[in-house]
Amino acid sequence: xxxxxxxxxxxxxxxxxxxxxxxxxxxxxxxxxxxxxxxxxxxxxxxxxxxxxxxxxxxxxxxxxxxxxxxxxxxxxxxxxxxxxxxxxxxxxxxxxxxxxxxxxxxxxxxxxxxxxxxxxxxxxxxxxxxxxxxxxxxxxxxxxxxxxxxxxxxxxxxxxxxxxxxxxxxxxxxxxxxxxxxxxxxxxxxxxxxxxxxxxxxxxxxxxxxxxxxxxxxxxxxxxxxxxxxxxxxxxxxxxxxxxxxxxxxxxxxxxxxxxxxxxxx
Amino acid sequence: xxxxxxxxxxxxxxxxxxxxxxxxxxxxxxxxxxxxxxxxxxxxxxxxxxxxxxxxxxxxxxxxxxxxxxxxxxxxxxxxxxxxxxxxxxxxxxxxxxxxxxxxxxxxxxxxxxxxxxxxxxxxxxxxxxxxxxxxxxxxxxxxxxxxxxxxxxxxxxxxxxxxxxxx
Numbered sequence: 494x495x496x497x498x499x500x501x502x503x504x505x506x507x508x509x510x511x512x513x514x515x516x517x518x519x520x521x522x523x524x525x526x527x528x529x530x531x532x533x534x535x536x537x538x539x540x541x542x543x544x545x546x547x548x549x550x551x552x553x554x555x556x557x558x559x560x561x562x563x564x565x566x567x568x569x570x571x572x573x574x575x576x577x578x579x580x581x582x583x584x585x586x587x588x589x590x591x592x593x594x595x596x597x598x599x600x601x602x603x604x605x606x607x608x609x610x611x612x613x614x615x616x617x618x619x620x621x622x623x624x625x626x627x628x629x630x631x632x633x634x635x636x637x638x639x640x641x642x643x644x645x646x647x648x649x650x651x652x653x654x655x656x657x658x659x660x661x662x663x664x665x666x667x668x669x670x671x672x673x674x675x676x677x678x679x680x681x682x683x684x685x686x687x688x689x690x691x692x693x694x695x696x697x698x699x700x701x702x703x704x705x706x707x708x709x710x711x712x713x714x715x716x717x718x719x720x721x722x723x724x725x726x727x728x729x730x731x732x733x734x735x736x737x738x739x740x741x742x743x744x745x746x747x748x749x750x751x752x753x754x755x756x757x758x759x760x
Numbered sequence: 761x762x763x764x765x766x767x768x769x770x771x772x773x774x775x776x777x778x779x780x781x782x783x784x785x786x787x788x789x790x791x792x793x794x795x796x797x798x799x800x801x802x803x804x805x806x807x808x809x810x811x812x813x814x815x816x817x818x819x820x821x822x823x824x825x826x827x828x829x830x831x832x833x834x835x836x837x838x839x840x841x842x843x844x845x846x847x848x849x850x851x852x853x854x855x856x857x858x859x860x861x862x863x864x865x866x867x868x869x870x871x872x873x874x875x876x877x878x879x880x881x882x883x884x885x886x887x888x889x890x891x892x893x894x895x896x897x898x899x900x901x902x903x904x905x906x907x908x909x910x911x912x913x914x915x916x917x918x919x920x921x922x923x924x925x926x927x928x
Contacts, residue, residue: 533772541784612822
């Protein structure tokens with residue numbers, strides 16, 4: 494059957510009316526439709542993430558067993574949490590009792606969410622979660638995993654779903670603080686593959702490789718003290734009075750199928 | 761009505777599989793374009809022009825949830841859908857595996873070119889940069905992924921897919 498006859502045939506005309514009705518129903522109940530679909534998508538996403546993690550351990554394990562690597566990563570994370578906690582507690586003892594740190598952060602209200610879809614493209618740097626405005630989620634809120642590692646911010650929300658942008662997205666910017674002597678503040682940005690850059694750090698600031706980077710709290714809706722990553726390299730340009738820190742995020746969003754969203758009204 | 765329901769159910773299934781499962785896999789497996797490949801398989805091998813609707817709806821969905829790295833996914837996918845229809849009718853009219861593969865690869869090239877053009881257009885006002893090298897690598901693996909998917913699904917079309925076809 495040619496295209497013209499197909500489009501003008503009676504059967505085709507019969508097709509358009511129900512198609513319109515079905516599409517109208519889907520549009521009207523879009524939020525609920527997506528909510529129902531997340532029941533299918535959650536296990537699919539969890540299965541894909543599990544395969545990703547297996548491949549990650551297989552490729553990065555080298556001469557050690559995947560279980561050993563997992564233990565080492567766990568230890569590294571624990572050390573980073575301990576050190577960050579220590580630094581923040583030291584700050585607290587010095588003067589600022591109201592400084593938000595990990596002890597207080599534990600009191601934040603969070604919403605647990607499942608990842609139901611991920612973006613496609615050269616950098617898969619967005620994902621969909623099954624929680625939305627109905628659960629108190631708004632744009633800009635911090636999304637964390639594990640012991641409080643920030644992996645991104647809420648980009649957009651619907652009634653029952655939200656889209657999250659991960660830190661390595663080229664459009665992402667996050668106010669951070671380096672846990673060095675002077676608590677250097679700045680902004681990390683994505684756009685360097687899986688790494689982040691912290692530009693325009695004054696050259697007189699003493700920053701070193703392996704310094705821990707946490708959120709500064711200057712971002713609206715993002716609490717301070719959330720672990721971002723560690724400084725991987727420092728780029729000094731003699732032509733400018735600034736230096737640049739390359740930050741390696743602690744958490745890889747691909748390795749998680751569940752996240753926590755920190756609710757703004759509890760900050 | 762049954763036809764429409766199957767059309768929508770299959771679209772939901774394919775979209776869920778691609779966005780929830782395939783995109784969670786490690787690269788390059790995550791680059792496999794399931795929806796586009798199966799749409800073209802239906803369009804060309806099963807002679808169903810409505811299958812391009814899946815490609816357009818997929819683009820709309822990506823824009824709706826802002827799940828595409830590049831902007832205006834609806835536009836890019838709509839152009840790809842039209843290209844699929846034209847190429848399957850005029851250029852690769854053969855229904856063989858190579859015919860379907862030719863259409864699929866050509867449509868992926870059209871999609872990539874459109875996406876890159878929209879990227880350049882938006883970069884006039886936006887400073888965010890996506891590495892073109894990464895993008896070409898992604899496009900290459902997308903074609904490989906499509907070929908692998910076709911190698912798997914093309915032999916099935918006479919049995920499994922044709923049974924689905926009978927429902928339409």
